[in-house]
Amino acid sequence: MQTISHTYEAEFREKGSKFICILLPCNTADEATSALDSIRFDHPSATHHCYAFRVNPNEPEELSQDDGEPSGTAGIPILNTLRAANLMNCTAVVVRYYGGTKLGKSGLIQAYGRAVELAVEKASLKQLLPVSRYVILYPYSQQTVLEKLRHTFNLFEVSADYTDSVKIVLDCPQQDTVSFEKYLNEVEHLLTHWKKTGVASQIVANP
Numbered sequence: 489m490q491t492i493s494h495t496y497e498a499e500f501r502e503k504g505s506k507f508i509c510i511l512l513p514c515n516t517a518d519e520a521t522s523a524l525d526s527i528r529f530d531h532p533s534a535t536h537h538c539y540a541f542r543v544n545p546n547e548p549e550e551l552s553q554d555d556g557e558p559s560g561t562a563g564i565p566i567l568n569t570l571r572a573a574n575l576m577n578c579t580a581v582v583v584r585y586y587g588g589t590k591l592g593k594s595g596l597i598q599a600y601g602r603a604v605e606l607a608v609e610k611a612s613l614k615q616l617l618p619v620s621r622y623v624i625l626y627p628y629s630q631q632t633v634l635e636k637l638r639h640t641f642n643l644f645e646v647s648a649d650y651t652d653s654v655k656i657v658l659d660c661p662q663q664d665t666v667s668f669e670k671y672l673n674e675v676e677h678l679l680t681h682w683k684k685t686g687v688a689s690q691i692v693a694n695p
Contacts, residue, residue, distance in 0.1 A: 495511065505589070510582075576689075622672075659688060
C-alpha cells in the first residue's frame with residue numbers, strides 16, 4: 489500500500505481538450521471534498537471537475553464522481569488508476585477544458601485514466617503501513633522494559649507525557665500485534681497499565 493505526502497499535477501491535451509490532474513494527499517472523505525471545492529474555485533471555467541478518492545487503509549472508503557461526463561467514463565477510470573497504483577489516503581481531481589471535439593466513451597475513459605497516470609508518474613510514492621495504536625503507562629523505574637520493546641519491535645512513537653510516571657502512545661505494525669500484545673502481557677506486572685486504543689496508519693518509507 490502506498491501514499492503521497494505532497495500535491496502533484498500533470499496535464500495533457502487530447503483532440504483539443506485539456507486534462508489537468510491534481511493528485512493530493514487526504515486522510516478523510518471531508519478532506520477530499522474540501523480539496524475538490526478548492527480546485528473548483530481555482531478552475532471556475534473548466535467544463536468538468538471529475539474525481540475519486542481512497543481513504544482509511546484499515547477500512548477502505550472510496551468514492552468517484554463523473555461530474556456531468558457520461559456515466560462511468562471519468563470517475564471510475566480515475567478510481568481504477570488509484571487502485572492500480574495501490575494508492576491510499578489520496579484524491580485525484582481531473583479538470584477538463586472541453587476543446588470542441590467529442591472523444592466518445594472509450595476516449596474519455598482513456599483520457600481520464602491517462603491524466604491520473606501522468607500525475608502518479610511524477611509523484612514520490614511512500615509506503616503506507618497499517619498500525620494498531622497502544623497507550624502504555626509505566627513508572628520511570630521500568631524504562632528498560634520500554635527500551636527492550638523498542639529494540640524488539642518496529643514501533644512508532646506518537647506522543648509521550650512525562651509527569652509522576654510516563655504515558656506513551658505507540659503504533660505497532662498490524663502484522664506484529666499478536667507478538668507485541670503477548671510481550672505486553674508478560675511484562676504487565678511491571679507496567680501501570682496498557683491498552684489498545686484503535687487503528688491508524690504510518691507513512692514509513694519510499695518503497
